[in-house]
Amino acid sequence: MTTSHPSETQSASETHSAGWVAEALREHDELARQSAELPNPHDGRTKGSPQPLPGTVREEQVLERIDRARRSRPRVKEQRITMSHGAGGKATRTLVEAIFLDAFRNPLLEPLEDAAQLHFNGSRVALTTDSYVVSPLFFPGGNIGDLAVNGTVNDLSVSGAVPLYLTAGFILEEGFEVDDLRRIVASMHDAAAAAGVQVVTGDTKVVEKGKADGCYINTAGLGIVEHSMNLGVAQARPGDAVLVSGPIGDHGITIMLARGELDIEADVISDTAPLNGLVADLLAATPGIRAMRDATRGGVATILNEVATDAGVCVVISEDAIPVRPEVRGASELLGIDPMYVACEGRLVAVVDGAEADRALAAMRAHPLGEQAAIIGHVADDPAGIVLLKTAFGGTRIVDLLVGDPLPRIC
Amino acid sequence: MKFVDEFRNAGQAHALSAKIAELCEPGRHYKFMEVCGGHTHTIYKHGLEDYLPESVELVHGPGCPVCVIPMGRVDDAMHLAANPDVIMTSFGDMMRVPGSNGSFFDAKAQGTDIRMVYSPLDSLKIARQNPDKRVVFMAIGFETTAPSTAMTVLRAAAEGLENFSIFCNHVTIVPAIKAILDSPDLRLDGFIGPGHVSTVIGCRPYEFIARDYGKPVVVAGFEPLDILQSIYMLMLQLSEGRSMVENQYTRVVPWDGNVVALKAIGQTMELRPYFEWRGLGFISHSALRMRADYARFDAELLFDVPGVRVADPKACQCGEVLKGVLKPWECKVFGTACTPETPIGTCMVSPEGACAAYYNFGRLNRQRVKEVSRS
Numbered sequence: 065m066t067t068s069h070p071s072e073t074q075s076a077s078e079t080h081s082a083g084w085v086a087e088a089l090r091e092h093d094e095l096a097r098q099s100a101e102l103p104n105p106h107d108g109r110t111k112g113s114p115q116p117l118p119g120t121v122r123e124e125q126v127l128e129r130i131d132r133a134r135r136s137r138p139r140v141k142e143q144r145i146t147m148s149h150g151a152g153g154k155a156t157r158t159l160v161e162a163i164f165l166d167a168f169r170n171p172l173l174e175p176l177e178d179a180a181q182l183h184f185n186g187s188r189v190a191l192t193t194d195s196y197v198v199s200p201l202f203f204p205g206g207n208i209g210d211l212a213v214n215g216t217v218n219d220l221s222v223s224g225a226v227p228l229y230l231t232a233g234f235i236l237e238e239g240f241e242v243d244d245l246r247r248i249v250a251s252m253h254d255a256a257a258a259a260g261v262q263v264v265t266g267d268t269k270v271v272e273k274g275k276a277d278g279c280y281i282n283t284a285g286l287g288i289v290e291h292s293m294n295l296g297v298a299q300a301r302p303g304d305a306v307l308v309s310g311p312i313g314d315h316g317i318t319i320m321l322a323r324g325e326l327d328i329e330a331d332v333i334s335d336t337a338p339l340n341g342l343v344a345d346l347l348a349a350t351p352g353i354r355a356m357r358d359a360t361r362g363g364v365a366t367i368l369n370e371v372a373t374d375a376g377v378c379v380v381i382s383e384d385a386i387p388v389r390p391e392v393r394g395a396s397e398l399l400g401i402d403p404m405y406v407a408c409e410g411r412l413v414a415v416v417d418g419a420e421a422d423r424a425l426a427a428m429r430a431h432p433l434g435e436q437a438a439i440i441g442h443v444a445d446d447p448a449g450i451v452l453l454k455t456a457f458g459g460t461r462i463v464d465l466l467v468g469d470p471l472p473r474i475c
Numbered sequence: 476m477k478f479v480d481e482f483r484n485a486g487q488a489h490a491l492s493a494k495i496a497e498l499c500e501p502g503r504h505y506k507f508m509e510v511c512g513g514h515t516h517t518i519y520k521h522g523l524e525d526y527l528p529e530s531v532e533l534v535h536g537p538g539c540p541v542c543v544i545p546m547g548r549v550d551d552a553m554h555l556a557a558n559p560d561v562i563m564t565s566f567g568d569m570m571r572v573p574g575s576n577g578s579f580f581d582a583k584a585q586g587t588d589i590r591m592v593y594s595p596l597d598s599l600k601i602a603r604q605n606p607d608k609r610v611v612f613m614a615i616g617f618e619t620t621a622p623s624t625a626m627t628v629l630r631a632a633a634e635g636l637e638n639f640s641i642f643c644n645h646v647t648i649v650p651a652i653k654a655i656l657d658s659p660d661l662r663l664d665g666f667i668g669p670g671h672v673s674t675v676i677g678c679r680p681y682e683f684i685a686r687d688y689g690k691p692v693v694v695a696g697f698e699p700l701d702i703l704q705s706i707y708m709l710m711l712q713l714s715e716g717r718s719m720v721e722n723q724y725t726r727v728v729p730w731d732g733n734v735v736a737l738k739a740i741g742q743t744m745e746l747r748p749y750f751e752w753r754g755l756g757f758i759s760h761s762a763l764r765m766r767a768d769y770a771r772f773d774a775e776l777l778f779d780v781p782g783v784r785v786a787d788p789k790a791c792q793c794g795e796v797l798k799g800v801l802k803p804w805e806c807k808v809f810g811t812a813c814t815p816e817t818p819i820g821t822c823m824v825s826p827e828g829a830c831a832a833y834y835n836f837g838r839l840n841r842q843r844v845k846e847v848s849r850s
Binding site: 155 | 476479480483484485488489519520521522523524525526580581583584585593597699700788790802804805807808809810811812814815816817826834835836837838839840
């Protein structure tokens with residue numbers, strides 16, 4: 065059945081001998097060399113041993129080699145920016161670490177938290193910035209304006225700060241309708257009022273038609289930290305509980321459906337909302353809180369991976385416990401998307417001392433934005449750096465960082 | 476959620492798992508191939524292996540549409556897409572498949588007009604909206620997706636659209652299964668038959684596997700309980716000394732397939748004398764091309780397609796993985812040089828690829844994990 069065919073054959077390694085494949089293979093050889101030098105922890109033999117190792121031991125060795133490869137210094141291998149670099153998953157993290165952190169490296173930036181913590185004359189101030197390029201600009205449950213306010217308010221809130229002041233920078237495309245701009249700005253005003261923040265400075269630029277997509281907004285935010293807790297995902301430790309403040313994926317699915325390319329209709333609206341009130345209640349009820357993050361691009365899965373990696377722990381979660389609206393689950397099943405990777409704009413993930421899990425849950429549920437909050441899992445010590453999911457079916461699997469870009473621009 | 480949760484019921488899974496364990500003969504090792512990449516994805520996504528005794532091993536087969544596309548075809552598609560008159564369209568899975576000079580995504584970042592579509596009908600829409608452009612749909616997949624390509628061509632013909640064509644890479648599953656059965660590398664005890672392919676071709680085409688090779692086949696659905704039940708059905712056949720084609724996926728798969736879909740394929744497409752499969756080499760009569768009556772929709776005739784065969788990078792062992800000879804982690808470059816973000820081989824690209832499924836979901840020590848899960 066299988067026949068050879070005498071057509072011209074070209075070697076792929078020739079066509080891009082200087083390309084990334086050759087480079088990746090060199091890296092691979094280097095890692096293989098390193099692991100050959102390491103003694104085998106299982107039976108004292110080295111990898112070059114003439115006797116074949118049992119399958120499970122060899123598999124374990126491969127897993128260790130992959131772990132080392134993942135810990136190696138991140139590098140951007142692509143020649144050009146692709147949509148994956150903005151999707152919030154692995155490529156985004158690599159870009160941020162290899163390009164931005166590498167250039168700007170300083171102790172304030174290094175934790176890569178949602179907001180930087182600055183110290184002025186004994187008081188702590190939090191500073192953050194975010195740009196908004198969502199398409200479409202108007203969607204069920206909100207528009208780019210309230211998103212731009214809530215997103216930045218939330219970045220400050222989850223860092224433990226009380227948000228106070230915002231900036232607003234607009235990049236407008238020639239031809240954009242002023243009425244649309246009025247609607248967007250009115251939403252920004254309402255969202256700022258609801259969150260108790262003021263927009264205190266701004267900037268406007270207009271670019272030629274075709275050089276932007278209607279309207280982009282950047283907001284920066286300043287807040288004050290009124291407590292002495294040290295929050296951060298690196299603080300997570302075994303025994304902690306992991307909570308989410310409500311059903312996940314509403315925003316991302318709303319945007320996908322609002323683009324009208326999928327011919328799917330569902331009663332789902334964006335969850336965009338300011339989280340500062342919920343955070344204040346949570347902080348007051350839970351002195352043993354370790355970290356909070358708002359689950360935007362990359363979704364809950366990305367945050368859990370950040371916890372596992374930065375704290376060197378295993379995060380164990382139960383699929384059954386994760387709140388997902390039936391509409392969101394249905395659309396996700398149809399599209400082959402995991403809601404764990406779908407963005408929210410008004411949900412947070414919290415890691416708290418296991419002993420305070422119930423108090424944290426009660427505090428969230430007492431707030432209108434946290435009525436459907438849930439404890440979704442806990443922190444264990446082994447295997448470190450891994451997010452482990454107990455599936456509803458009763459099996460186990462890992463939940464990795466998102467690769468690629470399954471979603472359109474969502475924020 | 477209705478029609479989903481009942482097929483993911485842990486209680487029933489435990490019961491089936493116990494029945495499978497009962498059927499295991501002491502000292503015997505069972506090796507079943509799930510032909511379809513969709514099954515591979517389900518197995519890892521739901522952690523199905525946790526329910527199987529150690530003596531039952533699942534081997535991943537060649538039924539992943541993206542995985543079997545050879546590098547030369549990707550290069551051909553890139554060449555087509557580089558034509559400034561062309562808008563290239565394809566399914567999302569295809570976007571990250573590496574050719575010898577990068578993927579569709581890389582080409583897109585350099586300004587080539589390549590668009591992701593969910594259905595070939597979306598390509599048709601793009602063609603109507605862009606009358607001054609020539610829209611090409613890169614068609615991939617087994618008999619599962621071939622009918623939608625066929626229906627799209629029929630519609631384009633009915634509408635008289637002249638700026639739409641197909642770069643046809645449709646393949647057929649049976650020759651690939653036969654190539655695996657004839658391969659000396661692998662000893663299998665049975666097949667979990669492809670589900671979606673069988674909705675189109677039915678169950679009869681697999682009869683030779685049971686009759687001539689003496690291997691049981693159970694056509695299975697894509698929920699985890701479907702697969703577990705099909706493993707039980709295979710074990711039952713073996714324990715009773717039978718080898719037959721059985722249909723577990725009766726709620727979707729008719730024994731004789733979908734006659735309307737088969738007619739549409741037959742009307743627009745015909746078998747190629749041979750086609751190159753990634754890792755498996757050239758297989759006779761294993762792929763489809765446009766019939767002469769529909770030559771005006773055949774991108775291979777309308778455009779200059781180089782048709783150069785490009786060998787896989789030396790270290791890439793996709794072929795062995797596709798044939799089930801190697802487990803994903805046994806490939807030399809798995810997880811180090813070849814990862815989902817920078818795949819060297821196709822098996823690491825599609826979510827249905829065995830390597831991607833293992834890397835994304837299954838990359839863990841099951842023994843250690845069992846201890847963690849108990850805690």
